Amino acid sequence: MKNKKLFRNLLLKWHREKNKRVMPWKGEKDPYKVWLSEIILQQTRVEQGWSYYEKFIQAYPSITHLAKAKDEEVFKLWEGLGYYSRCKNLLHTARTINEKYSGNFPSDYNTILSLKGIGAYTASAIVSFCFDLPYAVVDGNVLRVLSRYFGIDLPTDSTEGKKIFTQLAQECLDKDQPAAYNQSIMDFGATICKPAPLCNVCCLNKTCIAFNKNKIDLLPVKQKMIIKKERWFSYFIFSFGGKKFVEQRTAKDIWQNLYEFYLEETTANPEWNFEKIKEWLCKKLNITSTRNINIFPARKQLLTHQTIQGYFVCVELNSEPDLNSKTGLWLSDAEINTLAFPRFIHQFNG
DNA sequence: AACTCGGGGTC
DNA sequence: GACCCAGAGTT
Incomplete structure (x- = not known):
């Protein structure tokens, strides 16, 4: 006392x-x-x-x-x-x-x-x-x-x-x-x-x-230990007619309510190359021709409970694709700049 | 009671 | 790489 x-x-x-x-x-x-x-x-x-x-x-x-x-x-x-x-x-x-x-x-x-x-x-x-x-x-x-x-x-x-x-x-x-x-x-x-x-x-x-x-x-004593999950995010930045495809994250997951580009998540390193990209575009999105494809080196972001690794792939399109009825938006850079993105994306996109 | 949610500084 | 930061909500 x-x-x-x-x-x-x-x-x-x-x-x-x-x-x-x-x-x-x-x-x-x-x-x-x-x-x-x-x-x-x-x-x-x-x-x-x-x-x-x-x-x-x-x-x-x-x-x-x-x-x-x-x-x-x-x-x-x-x-x-x-x-x-x-x-x-x-x-x-x-x-x-x-x-x-x-x-x-x-x-x-x-x-x-x-x-x-x-x-x-x-x-x-x-x-x-x-x-x-x-x-x-x-x-x-x-x-x-x-x-x-x-x-x-x-x-x-x-x-x-x-x-x-x-x-x-x-x-x-x-x-x-x-x-x-x-x-x-x-x-x-x-x-x-x-x-x-x-x-x-x-x-x-x-x-x-x-x-x-x-x-x-x-001291102090903590009993819970942190388990880290590894996740691989591949962001495809589709552009067409001066606009890019973005969508809002709605799932009960990290970055809820923030915006992102077209995401392909894999359990392991996808190790993209041009052949794999073209095959994936055709298979997944029925895109058979593109104006240009640019693959950027892998990036990493550390979170408390997760390690996010991934790629950014810029894809310039010849026509607007059907993105599997995903609920996305085609926006100009000016519009995109008014939206909040996760650090992982914002650091890449400037 | 255990999980999940970011990003960054410090050691 | 591990730990922690003027914690809270969900399952």
Whole structure:
């Protein structure tokens, strides 16, 4: 009990005296801006999300601006940030608040928690930062700091672990200044108690259990291991009459709602050459003549759970083909540039 | 309770 | 190559 109070006071002292971290949304009280920043930062580094936050605030100064925006435009702004369901839920919640709550962001924890894309972490962040309500945030930083300081080797990604760490976080919270406390523990985790921590300059090291038992490298404990899938994507960029064939990804799969060119997925390296391409075009799409075919070298993109490898094949056509009744669109480059593509494609296509 | 969802930085 | 990041939704 006493060590929690010590922990809290040491953190707040560090926050007042040594925390130099500056971010555009820090100290912000507008729940729209805090919410937007928290959604952008889910599983995303501050440095990576920074420019997206500024783009969004400039494009949509209020939640009503965002609610009235077109889906394609918002996805284009989100392009490259990943976890695209966040963008879908962002729009859904903006519209819910604009219509159901007349554009006023709710201030009650459970109401906020019920919104799409907002879980326990984000709800706690919003109500503590904006409304000074006593809810402790639990994110990756907090789990790392708590597990080390209190020497808890319960897996942080287990059901029991989540429960215990959430309770502990709530007990450590300074209920008189939840905003400052939550900010301090996350900044501390991000700058001092990092995965590779700076224990030599840490002002909590005298009472940190992991440090004093030499268990820093063993905490926090995670039980789930990551299994990587290998996938081969071959994108055929069909062009005809100044337009290219694109379609939207709708399946429950990566990159849902984003756009792509004609995709052929294989379980192994297709190792394209001109003969194989011509044979495939004839067999699959009944295309027997082309103006030009350009095969680009294989490319690779690493995702957390998948390794995407693949090819881009540009095919200039003599006539518009029947693409197996696929629900696609023939668009100009200008039109294509307004749509959001996965990084894998965007990096190739410029 | 286990899976799935991106892209990028760090070691 | 492994791990992690201001997590959440689905199955």
